[in-house]
Amino acid sequence: MSTTAIHPDTTTEFTAQPQQAEQVQQPQPAVGDNSRAFAITSFVLGIASVVSGWTFIAPITGLILGVLALRRNTSERTLALWGVWLNAAMLALTALAVLVVVTLLGFGLLTIPFMAA
Numbered sequence: 001m002s003t004t005a006i007h008p009d010t011t012t013e014f015t016a017q018p019q020q021a022e023q024v025q026q027p028q029p030a031v032g033d034n035s036r037a038f039a040i041t042s043f044v045l046g047i048a049s050v051v052s053g054w055t056f057i058a059p060i061t062g063l064i065l066g067v068l069a070l071r072r073n074t075s076e077r078t079l080a081l082w083g084v085w086l087n088a089a090m091l092a093l094t095a096l097a098v099l100v101v102v103t104l105l106g107f108g109l110l111t112i113p114f115m116a117a
Contacts, residue, residue, distance in 0.1 A: 033072060035068070035069045035072035035073070035074035035076075035080075036069070036074055036075055036076050038065040038066070038068050038069035038072070038080070039066065039069035039070075039077070039079045039080035039083065040076060040079055041062070041065050041083075042062045042063070042066030042069060042079070042080055042083025042087065043062075043066075043079040043080070043083040043086070044062075044083075045058050045059070045061060045062030045065070045083065045087060046059070046066075046082065046083045046084075046085070046086025046087045046090070047086065049062065049086065049087060049090040050086055050089075050090055054090070055091075055093075055094040055097075056094060058087075059088075059091045059094070060087070062083050062084075062086070063088055063091065066080045066081070066083035066084035066087065067084060069083075070084070
């Protein structure tokens with residue numbers, strides 16, 4: 001359907017074409033893209049870290065893989081987010097435990113001179 005507009009200062013007619021809706025396309029992952037595998041691996045490492053008590057290497061690896069999957073616009077975004085959160089929580093708990101142990105150890109070392117009688 002076209003509409004015709006007549007401008008008052010000229011006698012020329014302009015025909016306006018209806019605008020077609022722009023189609024927004026989602027970015028498609030490349031054929032050799034590993035982002036889906038990264039997301040799943042991050043999630044599995046996060047679950048395994050929490051259940052098994054792995055505290056350092058597995059959560060760091062899972063966190064890195066989850067962030068890589070999110071940056072590559074994975075189709076498994078939910079799994080990647082869960083993996084990032086689980087691995088980050090495990091690393092935070094590990095850092096807190098190390099801080100408590102170092103504090104208690106330091107406090108204990110300060111009391112040694114007072115124990116000798």
